[in-house]
Amino acid sequence: MAAMMSEATRQLPTGDEIFLDHVGHFVHDAKVASAALERVGFAPAPVSVQVNPDGTPTGTGNVTAMFSRGYIEVLFTTADTPLAREFETAIAGFAGVHLAACSIADAAKEHQRLTEAGFAMRPLVQFQRPVDTGEGPGIAAFTVVRFERGAMAEGRIQLLTHRTEKTVWQPRWLTHPNGALGLAELLVVSADVAEAAGRFARFTGRKAEPTRFGQAIRLDRGAIQIMTADAFTALLPEIEIPRLPFMGAYAIEVQSLAALENRLQAASLPARRIGAALAVPFPGPLGTGAWLFAENAADLPWRV
Numbered sequence: 619m620a621a622m623m624s625e626a627t628r629q630l631p632t633g634d635e636i637f638l639d640h641v642g643h644f645v646h647d648a649k650v651a652s653a654a655l656e657r658v659g660f661a662p663a664p665v666s667v668q669v670n671p672d673g674t675p676t677g678t679g680n681v682t683a684m685f686s687r688g689y690i691e692v693l694f695t696t697a698d699t700p701l702a703r704e705f706e707t708a709i710a711g712f713a714g715v716h717l718a719a720c721s722i723a724d725a726a727k728e729h730q731r732l733t734e735a736g737f738a739m740r741p742l743v744q745f746q747r748p749v750d751t752g753e754g755p756g757i758a759a760f761t762v763v764r765f766e767r768g769a770m771a772e773g774r775i776q777l778l779t780h781r782t783e784k785t786v787w788q789p790r791w792l793t794h795p796n797g798a799l800g801l802a803e804l805l806v807v808s809a810d811v812a813e814a815a816g817r818f819a820r821f822t823g824r825k826a827e828p829t830r831f832g833q834a835i836r837l838d839r840g841a842i843q844i845m846t847a848d849a850f851t852a853l854l855p856e857i858e859i860p861r862l863p864f865m866g867a868y869a870i871e872v873q874s875l876a877a878l879e880n881r882l883q884a885a886s887l888p889a890r891r892i893g894a895a896l897a898v899p900f901p902g903p904l905g906t907g908a909w910l911f912a913e914n915a916a917d918l919p920w921r922v
Contacts, residue, residue: 627686627687627839628839629686629687629783629787630721630723630780630783631721631722631723631838631839632723633723634723634823635722635723635838635839636720636721636722636777636822636823636824636837636838637687637688637720637721637722637837637838637839637840638688638718638720638801638802638803638804638837638839638840638841638842639688639689639719639720639721639778639780639801640682640688640689640690640691640717640718640719640801641690641691641715641717641718641719641801641804641865641868642680642690642691642692642693642715642716642717642718642719642774643690643691643692643693643713643714643715643716643717643900643904643905644693644694644705644708644709644713644714644715644716644717644905645692645693645694645709645713645903645904645905646694646709646713646903647694647903648665648679648680648681648692648694649665650903651681651692651694651903651904652665652681652692653903654900654901654902654903654904655681655683655690655692655904657885657887657901658796658882658885658887658898658901658909659794659795659796659797659798659878659881659882659885660683660690660794660795660796660798661683661791661793661794661795662681662682662683662692663681663682663683663684663788663791664681664750665679665680665681666679666680666681666682666747666748666749666758667679667696667747667748668680668696668745668746668747669746669747669748670744670745670746671744671746675696675697675699676696676697676699676701676702676745677695677696677697677698677699677700677701677702677703677705678693678694678695678696678701678702678705679693679694679695679696679747680692680693680694680747682791683791683794683798684786684787684788684791684792685792685794685798685799685800685801685870686792686799686800687799687800687801687839687871688800688801688839688840689787689801690801691717692904693705693717704767704774708773708774711860711861712860712861712905712906713903713904713905713906714860714865714866714900714904714905714906714907715773715865715866715868715905715907716773716774716865717773717774717775717776718772718773718774718775718776718804718842718865719775719776719777719778720776720777720778720822720837720840721777721778721779721780722763722777722778722779723779724779725742725761725762725763725777725778725779726742726761728763728777729742729763729777731823732763732765732777732820732821735820736820737765737769737820737821738765738766738768738769739763739764739765739766739769740764740765740766742761742762742763743761743762743764744759744760744761744762745759745760745762746758746759746760749782749785749786749788751785751788752788752790756782756785757782757785758782758785758786759780759781759782760778760779760780760781761778761779761781762776762777762778763776763777763778764776770817770821771863772806772808772814772863772864772865773865775821795881796872796877796878796881797872797873797874797877797878798870798871798872799870799871799872799873800870800871801840801868801869801870802840802841802868802869802870802871802912802915802918803840803841803842803843803868803869803910803915803918804840804841804842804843804865804868804869805843805845805850805865805866805867805868805869805910805920806818806842806843806844806845806863806864806865806866807844807845807846807847807850807859807862807863807864807865807866808832808844808845808846808862808863809846809847809862809863811832811833811844811845811846812833814844814863815832815833815835815844818835818842818844819835822835822837822842824836824837826844829843829920830920831843831845831849831853831919831920832844832845832846832849832920833845834920841915843920845920847859847862850864850866850867853892853897853919853920854866854867854897854908856888856890856897856899856908857899857906857907857908858906860906864907865907866906866907866908867897867907867908867909867910868907868909868910869895869909869910869911869912869915869918870909870910870911870912871911871912871913871914871915872911872912872913873913874913875894875895875896875911875912875913878896878911879896882896882898887901892910892919893917893919893922894912894913894914894917894922895910895911895912895917895918895919896910896911896912897909897910898910898911
């Protein structure tokens with residue numbers, strides 16, 4: 619059984635806390651991508667189409683795999699909108715992780731902080747999507763802090779304040795056959811680790827610290843690891859780097875690594891032990907990149 623993390627285990631932050639909330643795969647086919655998640659042992663929630671508060675489409679929809687801490691999002695286009703066109707530009711390079719979001723308690727306060735820190739910002743935006751609560755229709759609502767395009771070269775990097783925790787994290791979606799418990803860390807590959815670490819430090823309001831692989835920004839829950847292409851290739855030689863920067867992997871805590879290995883073997887999915895962690899390339903429909911699974915984040919290869 620996974621050990622309890624020393625960091626916050628609440629779903630949402632309070633005060634000035636900042637959590638690694640979710641990562642987003644940009645994919646071509648939602649149905650095929652959802653089936654790929656199931657093959658790995660996740661239990662994805664049904665497809666949901668995102669809309670603005672006035673009911674107009676944002677241009678994207680999603681499938682999620684919800685955890686006791688954070689979640690995975692799989693995004694696809696649903697309409698021709700500016701947001702969808704940005705999506706199409708990103709996925710033209712490669713399918714995979716193009717979004718990473720951290721949660722904060724006060725979106726307006728953080729928007730002001732980032733503006734004062736010199737980032738080019740878009741106005742705060744309210745997003746929502748319809749949700750089946752099991753007892754009737756509901757709404758999942760978010761206030762999102764977004765950068766102008768290009769301000770964060772890695773992709774759609776953003777902050778958000780969740781306004782409807784109960785409809786987003788429904789207990790019926792939190793149990794997964796592969797034993798997934800929580801999103802732990804994001805791995806970013808960069809041509810200039812110092813520059814990227816400094817920028818992510820300003821983004822999160824947390825300091826960057828050196829590691830043997832590069833630099834890390836520790837959050838109140840989760841972390842962002844930044845490393846060179848050489849370090850990433852040494853760690854995950856099975857993953858081809860499509861471009862730099864590249865959000866090439868992320869880590870998930872699981873109940874039992876041995877049980878996960880058995881499931882992946884039964885599904886004929888490749889997996890490789892790295893110490894007390896397990897490296898698993900994304901199935902093709904989820905794009906280019908990999909998961910690092912561990913029973914405890916302290917066992918991740920950049921931590922030991």
